[in-house]
Amino acid sequence: MLKRVDTCIRMLFSTPTAANNDLEQQVTLYSQADSSNDWQILNRTKVTNSGEYTAFDWKHSPPEFVYPTMPIKLQHLATEKALHSHFEHSAPVSDVWFQKEVTGYGIRGFLGDENDDWSVEIDNESQLLSTQTPFRLHHRLAGCYLFSHKVTLPEWGLKQQEVTCNVEGGRDANSLWIIETAFHPLLTQAAPQPTVPQTKVDEALKPPQSNGVLAKLWQIKQVVWNYNPNFRSSAQLSRVSPDGI
Numbered sequence: 001m002l003k004r005v006d007t008c009i010r011m012l013f014s015t016p017t018a019a020n021n022d023l024e025q026q027v028t029l030y031s032q033a034d035s036s037n038d039w040q041i042l043n044r045t046k047v048t049n050s051g052e053y054t055a056f057d058w059k060h061s062p063p064e065f066v067y068p069t070m071p072i073k074l075q076h077l078a079t080e081k082a083l084h085s086h087f088e089h090s091a092p093v094s095d096v097w098f099q100k101e102v103t104g105y106g107i108r109g110f111l112g113d114e115n116d117d118w119s120v121e122i123d124n125e126s127q128l129l130s131t132q133t134p135f136r137l138h139h140r141l142a143g144c145y146l147f148s149h150k151v152t153l154p155e156w157g158l159k160q161q162e163v164t165c166n167v168e169g170g171r172d173a174n175s176l177w178i179i180e181t182a183f184h185p186l187l188t189q190a191a192p193q194p195t196v197p198q199t200k201v202d203e204a205l206k207p208p209q210s211n212g213v214l215a216k217l218w219q220i221k222q223v224v225w226n227y228n229p230n231f232r233s234s235a236q237l238s239r240v241s242p243d244g245i
Contacts, residue, residue: 001038001039001179001180002037002074002179002180003177003178004029004148004176004178005177012027012029012037012039012163014026014027014028014036014078024084024103024104024105025076025079025081025103025104025105026153026157027103028153028160028163029148029161029162029163030160030161033180035078036078038078039074039076039077039083040074040075040077041066041074042072042073042074043064043071043072043073044072063186063187065127065128066127066128067120067122067127068120068122068126068127069119069120069121070120071118071140072118072119073112073116073117074118076104079104081104081105081106081107082104082105082112082116083102083104083118083137083146084103084104084115084116085101085103085142085165086115086142087100087167089101091162091164091165092157093151093153093154094149094162094164097167098144098166098167099147099164099165100139100142100144100164100167101164101165102164114140114141115141117139118137118139118146119137119138120135120136120138121136121137122134122135130179130181130182131179131180131182132178133178135176135178136170136175137175138170139165142165144164144167144169145167145170145172145175146165146175147163147169147172147174148161148163148164148174149161149164
């Protein structure tokens with residue numbers, strides 16, 4: 001499940017409902033966690049020397065960790081449609097040049113095309129850690145960023161929150177996402193885990209030993225740290241996380 005960082009409860013959602021009457025599947029933000037929020041990260045479709053697309057055998061290949069600038073595809077588990085965007089197609093509600101349409105596109109067995117390809121952008125991290133690392137998704141062809149804001153779709157969109165690809169959204173908090181839950185069938189406890197750089201923790205940021213009010217406040221601080229990048233960059237915290245990582 002993928003959600004926007006600063007909303008905490010809004011999940012990237014897709015259903016077979018047509019988006020903007022073009023027979024592609026709508027992509028929105030929705031607050032209820034269910035199977036319509038499940039996406040899988042795949043290696044992007046590869047192009048052979050003959051110009052044809054070939055699928056990456058992710059089911060039988062060892063899992064790969066996601067690193068900055070890595071090209072990926074996001075496939076909706078329930079419908080097998082890929083997260084898709086075009087520079088030529090405007091967003092369904094936001095009528096400005098820099099907001100582009102995002103849809104679910106394809107049919108079962110369809111390998112997709114380059115309009116399904118995204119790059120992962122990560123600030124100050126060497127690789128993507130589920131539930132921990134905020135990241136952006138940059139569309140490799142259109143040059144825009146997966147984005148959402150407080151704009152709702154009309155009745156055909158079930159009044160859900162609009163998701164766009166924003167050409168000017170690279171540094172906007174509305175383009176920051178985080179993985180809420182993650183699973184890989186080949187990743188077991190024995191598999192190598194991502195290495196996390198250790199950072200010395202400031203004495204003032206160590207958790208209190210008391211089980212009272214201070215301990216509860218510390219728990220709240222940890223939650224805010226994980227979900228609010230603005231809090232994390234505060235000068236008072238000197239950019240040191242509560243976990244020391």
